[in-house]
Amino acid sequence: MDGDRTPTKQIGAWFLGPKAENASLVEEMMLYILRDYFHWRRNYFPSDEITITQHMRRESLDWSDALFQQLSEMLAGLKRHFPFYSPRYVAHMLSDQTVPSVLGYFAGMLYNPNNVTPEAAPVTVEWELEVSRDILRMLGYLPPPDGGAHRETRKEFGWAHITSGGTVANLEALWVARTVRYFPLAAKRAAIAAELPLTVKIPGEAKAVPLAELDDRRCLSLRPNEATFLLPRLFDMFRHRHACEEGEVAGRVWRLIEETGMAIAAAGTAPCYAVAPPALFVAGTAHYSIVKAADVLGIGRDQVFLVDVDRMFRMDMRHLESQVDLALDRGLLPLAVVGIAGTTEEGAVDPIHRIVSFRERLESGRGESFWLHVDAAWAGYLRSLFVPGPERAPRSDAPLEDRIADVNRFVSRDLELKRKSYRRTVHMRWGSREVASAFLAIPKAESVTIDPHKMGYVPYPCGVAAFRNDRVRLFLVQEAPYITATTAPDASARAHHPPTTVGPYILEGSKPGAAAASCWLSHRLIPPDRSGYGEIMRASLLAARELYERLVHWDQSCRANREVRRTHFVPVTVHAPDTNMICFLVHERGCRSLSRMNRLAELVYQKFTIQAELGERDYSYSQPFFLSRTRFHRPQYSEHSVAGLLERAGVDAEEYAKLGIFVLRATVMNPYLVLHAETGHRQALLAELVERLAAEAEDCAAKL
Numbered sequence: 206m207d208g209d210r211t212p213t214k215q216i217g218a219w220f221l222g223p224k225a226e227n228a229s230l231v232e233e234m235m236l237y238i239l240r241d242y243f244h245w246r247r248n249y250f251p252s253d254e255i256t257i258t259q260h261m262r263r264e265s266l267d268w269s270d271a272l273f274q275q276l277s278e279m280l281a282g283l284k285r286h287f288p289f290y291s292p293r294y295v296a297h298m299l300s301d302q303t304v305p306s307v308l309g310y311f312a313g314m315l316y317n318p319n320n321v322t323p324e325a326a327p328v329t330v331e332w333e334l335e336v337s338r339d340i341l342r343m344l345g346y347l348p349p350p351d352g353g354a355h356r357e358t359r360k361e362f363g364w365a366h367i368t369s370g371g372t373v374a375n376l377e378a379l380w381v382a383r384t385v386r387y388f389p390l391a392a393k394r395a396a397i398a399a400e401l402p403l404t405v406k407i408p409g410e411a412k413a414v415p416l417a418e419l420d421d422r423r424c425l426s427l428r429p430n431e432a433t434f435l436l437p438r439l440f441d442m443f444r445h446r447h448a449c450e451e452g453e454v455a456g457r458v459w460r461l462i463e464e465t466g467m468a469i470a471a472a473g474t475a476p477c478y479a480v481a482p483p484a485l486f487v488a489g490t491a492h493y494s495i496v497k498a499a500d501v502l503g504i505g506r507d508q509v510f511l512v513d514v515d516r517m518f519r520m521d522m523r524h525l526e527s528q529v530d531l532a533l534d535r536g537l538l539p540l541a542v543v544g545i546a547g548t549t550e551e552g553a554v555d556p557i558h559r560i561v562s563f564r565e566r567l568e569s570g571r572g573e574s575f576w577l578h579v580d581a582a583w584a585g586y587l588r589s590l591f592v593p594g595p596e597r598a599p600r601s602d603a604p605l606e607d608r609i610a611d612v613n614r615f616v617s618r619d620l621e622l623k624r625k626s627y628r629r630t631v632h633m634r635w636g637s638r639e640v641a642s643a644f645l646a647i648p649k650a651e652s653v654t655i656d657p658h659k660m661g662y663v664p665y666p667c668g669v670a671a672f673r674n675d676r677v678r679l680f681l682v683q684e685a686p687y688i689t690a691t692t693a694p695d696a697s698a699r700a701h702h703p704p705t706t707v708g709p710y711i712l713e714g715s716k717p718g719a720a721a722a723s724c725w726l727s728h729r730l731i732p733p734d735r736s737g738y739g740e741i742m743r744a745s746l747l748a749a750r751e752l753y754e755r756l757v758h759w760d761q762s763c764r765a766n767r768e769v770r771r772t773h774f775v776p777v778t779v780h781a782p783d784t785n786m787i788c789f790l791v792h793e794r795g796c797r798s799l800s801r802m803n804r805l806a807e808l809v810y811q812k813f814t815i816q817a818e819l820g821e822r823d824y825s826y827s828q829p830f831f832l833s834r835t836r837f838h839r840p841q842y843s844e845h846s847v848a849g850l851l852e853r854a855g856v857d858a859e860e861y862a863k864l865g866i867f868v869l870r871a872t873v874m875n876p877y878l879v880l881h882a883e884t885g886h887r888q889a890l891l892a893e894l895v896e897r898l899a900a901e902a903e904d905c906a907a908k909l
Contacts (some may be wrong), residue, residue, distance in 0.1 A: 211280055212740050213883040215878050218750065220301045220662075220740070223291050223877055231304060238312045287831060290757065292878045292890050295752075295871040296814070296833040298549075298659050306663035307503070307724030310719045318718030320367070321708040329718030330706060332725035333635050337365035340655060343588045344581075345648030345731040349675060349704065358703045361430075364675035366707040367667060367721055371582030371656045372494040375543075375668035377712040378652040379485070379498045380622045382576035384680045385432050387469055387477040389424035392435045393417060394465035395458070401442045405431055408568035421480045425538050428574045429651050436679050474503045483540035484532040486510045488520040488555060489841035490548040492580060508537065511840055516849045517778050518553040519639075520544065526563060533573060541576040544650070546643065547584025550835045550870065551777060552749075552786030554584065554909060556639060558646035561751035577650040580842055582668065585655030586733065587742050590616065590636075594736030608645065612636040615735060616743045618883070620751055624892070627762040633750040633781075635743075640783045648673070657724045660743065660874060661733075670711075678710040708884040741876050748878035748891065749785035755790055755895045770794075772805070772902040774853045777868060787871040790836070791902045792854050793909075799851070799860040801909065802866040809898065810834045810869060830894050833872065838865030 223226050289299040318326030320333055338348040346363030368374045389405070393416050396403040404413040408426055416424070416435075427435075443461075444454045463471040483504050487495050489511040499509045510532060513524040525885060530540050542564075544555040555581060568574050581588075590612050617634035651673055658667040704710070731737040756774045763770050777788035791806050813832035837847055839862060847866060851858045881888060 211734075213744065213880055216740060216744060216880050217884075219303050219305075220302060220876060221290070221307070223301075227304060231307070234304075234308050235311060237309065238315070238441075242312070242315045292875045292881070293829060293894075294831045294875065295873050295894070296831040298872050298874065300662060300874045301876065302664055303662045303727045303731060303844065304602050305730045306661075306723045306727040307843040310664045310669060310723035313717070313719030313722030316718070316896075320716045320718045320721055321714055323706055326718040326721075327723045329725075333367050333707060333718075333721035334704060336367065336657075336721060336724045336728060337671075339728045339733050340365050340671055343592055344585070344653055344655070344671055345588070345591075345645075345671050346671065358682070359453065361673065362675045363671060363673055363702070364678055364710075366711055367657075367724070368670050368711070368713060369666040370658065370668040371492065371580065371654050371718065372497070372668075373712060374579055374582070374654040374656075374668045375492070375494045375578075376498040376501060377670045378578045378654060378672075379502060379541060379543075380712065381503075381652065381677050381680065382429070382578060383474075383483065383502055383504070384400050384469060385429055385677065386425065386483075386538065386540055386576060387467075388435060388680065389416065389419075389427050389432050390421055390477055390480060391433075391462045391465045391467040392439060393419065393421075393424055394467060395439060395461045398465070399443055399446065399461060401439065401446055402638060403435070403438065403442060405435070405574065407431075408574050409570075409572035425481055426573050428553070428568065429576045429905060430674060433674050433676050433680075437676055445511035454617050478503070481536060481538035482508060484510060484537040485540055485543065486506045486512060486525060486528055486532075486575075487543040488512045488514050488545060489846065490514055490518055490550060490553060491543060491545055492549050492582070495543055495580070495812065504540070513843050514553070514846045516553040517780065517783065518846070519783070520555040520560070521846075522556060522559050522563060525560070529563075529567065529575075533571065537569075539573060539575040541578050543578045543644075544581055546579055546581035546587075547784050548786075549583065550786070550837075550868075551788050552583065552782050552784035552872075553778075554640050554643045554783040557643040557650065561646050561649045576652070579647055579650040579653045581647065582654045582656040582797075583659055586654065586657075586738050587746075587784065588647060589733045589738040589809055590735055590742055591641075591644060592734040592739070593737075594734050595732070603782070605642065605645070609636055609638055609641040612641060616746055618747055618879075620754055620763070622754065622758055624762045625766045627758075627765040629758065629761075631754050631758075633747055633754065635746040635750065635781075637780075637783075657727075660742070660745070661724065661727070661738070663723045663727050664720075666717070675704075678704070681710045683709050686849070687743075744876045744879035745785045745874045747909065748875065749787055749871075749873035750781050751878070751882075752787050752873055752894070753781050755891055758900065759895060770899065772899070772906050774898070774902075775850070777850060777854075779849070785873045785875060788868050790850075790866070790868060790873075791898075792856070793906050795855075797855060797857050799856045799858075799864055799866070802856055803864060805836070805902070805905055806867040806869055808908070809901050810867075812901045812905070813869075829897060833870045835868050835870050836865045837868060842866075 221231055288294050290301040293387050297644065313329060318329045320330050341348040341363040347361065349362040350480045361674045397417050403416045405416050405427060408428060440458055441459050449457060462468050466472050467476050469477055472665055485499050485504055485508060496506055496509055499506055510528040512528055515520040515521050532539055542560055544557045544560050546554050560577060564575060564577065605758050613634050613636045616636055620631045620633050622629045622631060644819045655661045655671065656668045658665045753776060760773050772791055772793055775790040775792050790802065791809050792802050793805060796802060810832060813830055844858065844861060850860060851861065878891060
């Protein structure tokens with residue numbers, strides 16, 4: 206059956222191919238783009254005189270020769286590049302790029318638009334907004350309508366835009382979280398000054414209460430969405446109370462807010478942090494950009510509470526709850542909890558659904574809340590598996606078990622393990638109840654980071670910051686007359702009129718329109734649902750499970766074939782991983798020394814990266830496979846977090862605090878591995894990888 210799976214074969218058309226099998230098509234399309242671009246230049250005021258004459262071009266032949274020479278040297282240098290496109294490369298978060306994304310980037314790059322404003326990017330800004338709607342739908346947020354202003358006070362649409370990557374998206378999301386969470390302090394004072402009877406609903410209370418009657422600390426306990434809606438409600442109430450012209454409202458209210466001395470953008474963080482300093486909660490497995498953001502935002506690294514992880518390297522909920530309680534008891538404000546959908550090291554998925562449930566208990570119990578941000582930079586595109594294709598309308602009201610079973614059926618296949626006399630069939634599938642529930646809970650987060658330049662398979666740089674409530678744009682707007690003609694717009698129209706630009710509302714300034722063109726064209730031809738990107742996600746997840754199963758069954762196959770091995774593999778997780786990262790240890794049987802185990806892993810790693818003896822940056826065409834490595838160490842990974850792993854490896858834990866654990870890591874995102882398996886390809890590359898790993902481990906152990 207695998208050899209007849211038509212959808213898998215489609216993947217072969219979506220990428221250039223490991224042997225550039227689609228080279229003719231790509232070459233034809235690139236030539237078409239170039240010729241069309243040249244035609245565009247020549248047809249703008251064709252009556253203008255030629256600037257660079259043939260005589261001038263003839264006199265520049267020496268320079269042209271120099272250009273050719275330098276270009277040739279540059280191309281030769283690029284040959285030392287890692288072969289990210291190859292299914293033999295399973296090292297870092299890099300793989301092939303979709304054909305439409307490459308063509309889109311190439312075309313967009315020629316026009317060189319700057320998406321900071323439609324005046325510098327009249328086309329690619331529109332495409333960025335379309336990409337944003339695609340991402341919002343995939344994440345489960347409600348995209349803004351295509352046209353018309355929607356002024357319902359409580360209507361909620363999503364807002365998203367392209368960034369340079371996950372680091373900036375995480376920073377922006379936490380920047381918004383800080384602004385929104387502390388805004389009630391300024392809103393309270395502005396409401397009192399303008400005599401506005403503004404009421405709010407606070408956690409743990411059934412009825413709305415006047416904001417002016419709350420003490421400052423209680424103001425900070427508002428749910429994030431309640432705090433977000435305070436600003437448009439202030440605008441509307443001020444307009445009705447003071448009979449302002451619509452165009453005057455935003456300017457007058459903002460001046461009022463800034464005069465309170467509690468607006469962070471105007472007065473800085475000190476007045477707000479004096480009421481309650483912020484605290485940030487994230488698992489120790491988080492990307493370093495979270496701590497970096499805490500530094501930039503003035504939260505302080507000491508106020509970042511690192512939460513332990515369990516044996517699957519997901520956030521430990523008991524520890525999270527105790528850390529939040531500890532912060533509250535110290536007088537801190539739980540600013541935000543960051544859940545990770547695809548950790549950088551292990552690809553683990555934090556229990557987003559359990560974080561949502563904990564927040565509900567916190568609100569009803571202690572009357573406190575927090576902003577929930579999901580860092581899905583790595584695995585965000587796995588949400589496409591939960592979005593049926595165009596032939597099936599998505600049903601968010603379907604029972605949880607039905608939705609999980611639907612994904613289980615889609616991401617599954619049988620794997621036949623054959624090695625000499627060893628035979629075993631393993632049924633592989635993805636979508637455990639815990640992981641699927643986490644992805645299904647993402648729409649309940651206030652913000653999400655997702656990177657199309659990772660599992661969206663588009664060129665760098667292309668990240669996305671997404672928000673559930675588009676009203677957050679009101680808190681961020683910057684007026685710059687040279688990039689926008691709007692200097693004092695009516696707030697309600699701005700809040701819910703579909704955005705026509707991104708520049709005034711984002712952290713970055715200049716940004717390449719080519720990134721938007723790249724992602725836009727890829728999404729048009731490979732939709733971010735199960736029929737498109739879902740197929741690529743399926744291929745990646747099943748390939749990762751194949752590698753995991755081959756590592757797990759290695760000992761059994763050796764015993765079945767009566768092979769005596771001094772080394773064996775210890776997968777970091779006790780079950781198949783949450784996404785497509787495979788972390789594992791290489792261990793000598795009977796050896797209890799952590800330092801010796803680490804040294805063995807380092808020696809094996811050196812055989813699966815660019816060979817040091819060839820020169821630091823040289824590339825060998827004889828290098829058969831590429832792996833990456835990482836190191837688990839304190840404080841990111843506490844002794845409790847790795848105790849089970851060390852026990853399974855059979856090594857003493859006493860050395861951990863000093864040495865950490867050297868871990869081999871495979872990022873299995875290449876789309877061709879399952880394409881091989883399901884289209885009758887005879888070469889089993891992952892089986893070959895494990896054989897080579899085992900052989901190198903034996904050789905390295907003998908030399909220790």
